[in-house]
Amino acid sequence: MSKILFLVAKLHTIEPFGVMSLAPHLKRDGHDVKLMEAEDPDLFSKVRAFGPDVIGYSVCTGSDTYYLAVNRCLKRQLRFVAVFGGPHPTFFPEMIREPGVDAICRGEGDLAFADFCRELDRTGCVRAVPNFTIRVGDAVESSPPRPLVADLDSLPPPDRELYYGVSPEIGDHRIRSFLASRGCPFGCTYCFNGAMDAMYDGTWTRVRLRSPRSLVDEIASVVQSYPAEFLAFRESIFPLKVEWLTEFADLYSRRVGLPFYCHLRLDLLNDWNVPLLARAGCYSVNVGIEAGNESVRRNLLARNISNDRMIAACRLLRSHGIKILANNMLGLPGCTFRHDLETLRLNQQCKPDYALAMLWQPYPGTQLANYARRHGHYRGDYRDLDFTYYGKSHLTFATEREKRRIENLQKLFAIAAAVPWLTPLVRWLTRLPPNRIFRTIFRTAYLIFHQTELFPHKTTPADWVRNLRHVAQGE
Amino acid sequence: MKQLKCLLSIVLGVLLGLFGACTKPSGQLQKPANKAAEPKPEAKPTKPEANTPEEVEPSGKETPESPKEEQPESPEKAEDLPIRRPILE
Numbered sequence: 001m002s003k004i005l006f007l008v009a010k011l012h013t014i015e016p017f018g019v020m021s022l023a024p025h026l027k028r029d030g031h032d033v034k035l036m037e038a039e040d041p042d043l044f045s046k047v048r049a050f051g052p053d054v055i056g057y058s059v060c061t062g063s064d065t066y067y068l069a070v071n072r073c074l075k076r077q078l079r080f081v082a083v084f085g086g087p088h089p090t091f092f093p094e095m096i097r098e099p100g101v102d103a104i105c106r107g108e109g110d111l112a113f114a115d116f117c118r119e120l121d122r123t124g125c126v127r128a129v130p131n132f133t134i135r136v137g138d139a140v141e142s143s144p145p146r147p148l149v150a151d152l153d154s155l156p157p158p159d160r161e162l163y164y165g166v167s168p169e170i171g172d173h174r175i176r177s178f179l180a181s182r183g184c185p186f187g188c189t190y191c192f193n194g195a196m197d198a199m200y201d202g203t204w205t206r207v208r209l210r211s212p213r214s215l216v217d218e219i220a221s222v223v224q225s226y227p228a229e230f231l232a233f234r235e236s237i238f239p240l241k242v243e244w245l246t247e248f249a250d251l252y253s254r255r256v257g258l259p260f261y262c263h264l265r266l267d268l269l270n271d272w273n274v275p276l277l278a279r280a281g282c283y284s285v286n287v288g289i290e291a292g293n294e295s296v297r298r299n300l301l302a303r304n305i306s307n308d309r310m311i312a313a314c315r316l317l318r319s320h321g322i323k324i325l326a327n328n329m330l331g332l333p334g335c336t337f338r339h340d341l342e343t344l345r346l347n348q349q350c351k352p353d354y355a356l357a358m359l360w361q362p363y364p365g366t367q368l369a370n371y372a373r374r375h376g377h378y379r380g381d382y383r384d385l386d387f388t389y390y391g392k393s394h395l396t397f398a399t400e401r402e403k404r405r406i407e408n409l410q411k412l413f414a415i416a417a418a419v420p421w422l423t424p425l426v427r428w429l430t431r432l433p434p435n436r437i438f439r440t441i442f443r444t445a446y447l448i449f450h451q452t453e454l455f456p457h458k459t460t461p462a463d464w465v466r467n468l469r470h471v472a473q474g475e
Numbered sequence: 476m477k478q479l480k481c482l483l484s485i486v487l488g489v490l491l492g493l494f495g496a497c498t499k500p501s502g503q504l505q506k507p508a509n510k511a512a513e514p515k516p517e518a519k520p521t522k523p524e525a526n527t528p529e530e531v532e533p534s535g536k537e538t539p540e541s542p543k544e545e546q547p548e549s550p551e552k553a554e555d556l557p558i559r560r561p562i563l564e
Contacts, residue, residue, distance in 0.1 A: 353477065418481045436496055441488030448480050448487075468487070472495035 001030040002121055005052035005080075006162075007038045007070065009063060009387075011170050015177050017234065018058040018086055018109065020158035025114035027159065035162050038070050047074060054117060058086040059095075061363045062385045068098050075100045081126055083116070085109050089133075091195055091365025092382060096133050096140055102126055103134045107145040107199055108182075110155060115146075148203055152182065153214040157221070164226060174229040174457040176222055180215050180248075183207040184236040186265070189302045190290075190329065193236070195365035209239050212248035220255050229457040230283070231260040238262035240273050249280035259283035261455060266313035267305040274316050284323035284454040287314075289350060291328070292342035296335060300368070307346055314350040325454050326352035328413065329360040331393040331406045333368065333377035340409055341427070347417040354449040355417035357410045358389040390442065392434070405430040411438035414445045443471040 004026055006019045023033045034050055036043065047055075055074065057067045071082050085105035089095045096104050103126055105113055112131035119127045128134045130146040149155060164171040184193045185205045196204040219231065239245060252260075262277075263286045277285075289310060291297045298304055317324055326347055330340045347355040362369035362378040362385070372378040377395045384394055390410070397403040408430040409416075416426040429438070447467055451459055459467075 415481045415485065418477045422481075437489055437492040440492035440495060441485055444488040444491060445481065445484035448484055452480065453477075468491060471488075472491040474495060 001032065002053040002117055003032045003051060004034075004054045004056065004117060005047065005050060006033070006035045006056045006058070007067070008035065008058070009038050009066060009070075011037050011163075011167050013170065013173050013175060014232075014234070015158070015160065015163055016058060017158060017177070017179060019056070020160060020163055021110055021155070022056070022113045023159035023162045024156035025110060026117060028156075029114055029118060031117060033159075033162065035166055037166065038067075044074070044077060048078060051078075052080050054081045054083060054120065056083045056085065056113070059084050059088040060086060061088045061092070061382060062361070062387045062389075064088045064092075064095065065383060066387065068095075068100065071100045081120065083113070085113065087192055088364070090199075091192060091363070093133050093142070096135050101135070103128075103132055106131050106133065107196070108148055110149055112146055145199060148182075148200055148208070150208065152208050152210045157218045160222065160226070172227055174227055175232055175455055176219075176226065176228045176230075177232045177234050178215065178219060178222075179210075179235050180233050181207055181209045181235045181237075181239050186237075187302055189300065189367040189371070190360065190363075191236075192363065192365055194367055207237075207239070209241070209244055212244060212251050215248070216251040216255055219252070223256060223258065228258060230455055231256070231258050232455070233260060233262040236263060237265055237268070238277075240264070240268055242272075245273060245276050245280075249276050252280050257281060259456070261285065263287075265305075266310045269313045269316055271316070274320050274322070278320040278322055282322055283456070284325060284353070285317060286325045286327060287317075287352075288327045289343065289346055289352075289355075291332060291335075291339065292344065292346035293335075293339050296332065296339055300332060300334070300371075301329075302367075307349070310346070311349050314352060318351070323454055324350075324352035324354075326350060326355045326417075328355060328357040330357050330410045330413070331359045331395060331397075331403070333360070333362075333372035333395055334375065336398070337402050337405045337409070337430075340406055344409070344413060344416055344423070347413075348420045348423075352417070353453045354445075355414050356446070357413035359391070359393045359407065359410050361385055361389045361394065401431075404434060407434050408432065408438055411442040414449070415441065439474070440471060443474075444468075447471055 006016075006023070008016050008019065019035060023035075026033050034052075036046055036050075040046065055071070057071065059067050067084070074080070075082065081102045082100055083103045083105060084095060084101055089104035090106045093104060093106060095101060103116065105116065109131060112129065115129045116127075116132055119125075119129055126134050128141040128143045130143045133140060133142040135141075183204050183206060184191070185207055187194050187197075187205075193205065222228065223231075239248070259281050261284045262282060266287050266289075288303070290301055290303060292307070294307055314324055314326075328343050328347065330343065332339070343357075360368075362372045362380075362382070364382050369378065372395060379396060380394055386392070392407055393403055395403075397406070409426070411434075412426045412429060416423050451457075451467070
């Protein structure tokens with residue numbers, strides 16, 4: 001049996017579901033599985049002491065260069081098979097040609113990674129089992145993906161102890177995350193769903209739901225085993241099918257009863273599902289406004305929903321006491337500062353509890369990234385993208401001044417959305433060079449609204465001091 | 476209330492921005508204690524037998540004790556690794 005190590009860049013309060021979902025299958029096969037934080041100051045000695053046969057990295061675009069560098073460092077010291085999975089290698093399989101990468105796992109890896117490790121154990125050799133791409137000398141071998149897991153209830157629950165056990169801070173965190181479903185039926189052009197659907201022959205967009213009973217069983221077990229005050233459902237869109245939601249609301253309110261957060265689409269909300277969500281315990285929701293200009297939203301983003309419909313849906317959520325986190329994308333390809341001001345205006349009309357703006361990033365595999373490349377808005381090779389979409393835009397705009405104003409507006413967006421009379425001042429401030437103060441204001445507002453409005457949970461003065469120190473240090 | 480929180484964010488943000496400018500970020504990845512060569516490319520990567528330092532192939536002329544071992548040849552020095560700075564929820 002093998003020793004398998006997962007490395008995550010930095011421990012985060014949001015659990016890494018990919019890694020936690022792979023671990024139970026590996027443990028079932030008898031492998032010794034561990035997770036470590038790559039930024040641990042003792043990383044190298046800890047990895048050496050464990051002596052992994054395989055190191056797995058779950059990689060999003062923007063974190064790829066970081067993980068590749070960590071992997072190269074480790075490869076200089078130790079011998080192991082390096083496997084990269086997650087969204088970036090899935091949509092950028094060229095990653096296999098990077099030094100130190102032995103294999104990449106594309107798509108849903110639950111069973112595929114276990115197959116890979118089993119083959120490695122059996123033959124002592126890396127093989128291109130389904131979902132995997134490997135390098136053989138200068139050539140690349142690839143196998144198509146195995147079908148998606150049809151019945152999510154058949155999967156073991158994620159191995160939370162693997163993650164919570166790494167640090168007391170994470171183990172004691174009062175917010176626990178869950179997934180109620182996989183897949184999304186919508187084809188927003190900035191999302192990876194289209195590419196996933198193509199990879200899986202049109203089956204990805206058929207949403208797979210866990211049964212309410214299986215989901216509530218898992219939640220009940222987790223809140224008995226770990227401290228929990230608030231739950232978060234992290235799938236693209238929380239299930240709203242009538243029968244499913246009715247059963248879930250009943251089971252959840254009886255057996256768990258904790259307030260929760262979930263992701264929704266405003267055009268799916270109506271007079272029966274919003275009260276049901278509220279009755280189940282829905283405290284806050286994440287909804288996409290994304291762009292204020294209807295034409296941009298419909299034609300560029302493929303989100304067919306009117307401004308009026310969004311304003312009405314936000315009013316409906318507020319009337320049931322549900323807090324709203326609105327997502328917005330600034331700096332879209334071909335758009336201007338004026339388009340982003342329209343987005344600000346729509347947020348002022350929708351009145352979310354927190355209006356979060358990000359700078360759009362051309363993630364590989366998305367239709368919008370292809371559009372941006374085709375039309376010359378993006379000229380990079382994806383390696384220039386950052387860990388975060390809150391930093392800077394990587395697109396080319398008509399002028400550098402325009403780009404600067406968009407980047408500054410993103411930092412001050414939440415303030416201007418919540419305090420509309422500050423809009424003229426914010427517009428003026430966007431003319432200044434991007435600076436540390438704007439970035440810190442953004443991070444402070446993010447922290448305050450998340451901790452007090454959207455994810456209320458017990459925080460000690462020491463927690464606040466620690467978090468504010470992270471903000472000051474740019475974390 | 477929302478407006479008050481915004482004003483608090485502005486005041487705190489300015490103060491923390493000024494404070495942060497005076498402090499250095501911490502948490503740099505540690506430099507490896509010893510430099511050893513990357514495994515030579517093989518036709519197909521194989522499962523490693525064990526991870527003891529002795530079994531790692533030395534890089535040509537350099538020995539693990541050589542004075543140069545503290546200066547990795549690769550441009551990706553450990554201390555140059557990017558540091559991730561996510562925002563905590």
